[in-house]
Amino acid sequence: MDKKLTKPETQERCFAFQDLSNLNPGWRDILHLGRRLTYMKGKTVAMGESLYFLDKGKIRLSHMSLQGVEKILWYLHEGCVFGETPIFDHVPPAGSFYASSDCVVYSFSNDVVERIAKMRPDLMLELFHSMARKMRCLSEQASSLFIDSLKVRTIRFLAQHIVPGTRPIKVDLGITKQEMATFLGVHRISLYKILKDYEERGVLSAFSGNQVTILDEEAFFQGFSAVSVDDKGKMMG
Secondary structure, three states: OOOOOOHHHHHHOOHHHOOEOOOOHHHHHHHHHOEEEEEOOOOEEOOOOEEEEEEEOEEEEEEEOOOOOEEEEEEEEOOEEEOHHHHHHOOOOOOEEEEOOOEEEEEEEHHHHHHHHHHOHHHHHHHHHHHHHHHHHHHHHHHHHHHOOHHHHHHHHHHHOEOOOOOOOEEEOOOOHHHHHHHHOOOHHHHHHHHHHHHHOOOEOOOEOOEEEEOOHHHHHHOOOOOOHHHHHHHHO
């Protein structure tokens, strides 16, 4: 018999669709070495020349297909360094960083980063830890997109956006359902059908803006790892 997952266990196993926040708090000590920049919502952050620290706001990393289809890889909140790959790998970035809200960012040139590495090796270790978390997110996201059904991916995403301390449990997406669909790698209509099914079964309430309430906690957390009979049939077929 499968072990029933609790809320904390469920959230711990949702790295694939986790927002990243305050991964590099130590870098606030050296903001005076960087250049302060502001980006209005919707603007693109140029990559390749500098390492960046997000002081305020929200940034998303996206890849765009040749057909113009966007795939969101992750969201960054304040307290995170980003842009590591192009500055260390010296290869043009495949994705782009976009300001999902008005942002304050500090940029550090390659020369300054080398100085930081010598002066503050603890900050480089912190950077390695944050890069490992990002790698975990991407690897688990790739696995989930290949292995999990859309229903399971939807539950994983919702579980990672539970508002702490709420009873009944509330979920705040933090993004639109259209963006959620892009994050999960599906068409928005497919996602809407899944959410409507959970609503009709009494697992979730109707959405109010970007928020929803979990009405049947047992069914919700069982759905985290369960694959329905219909899904099994499709997989077998």
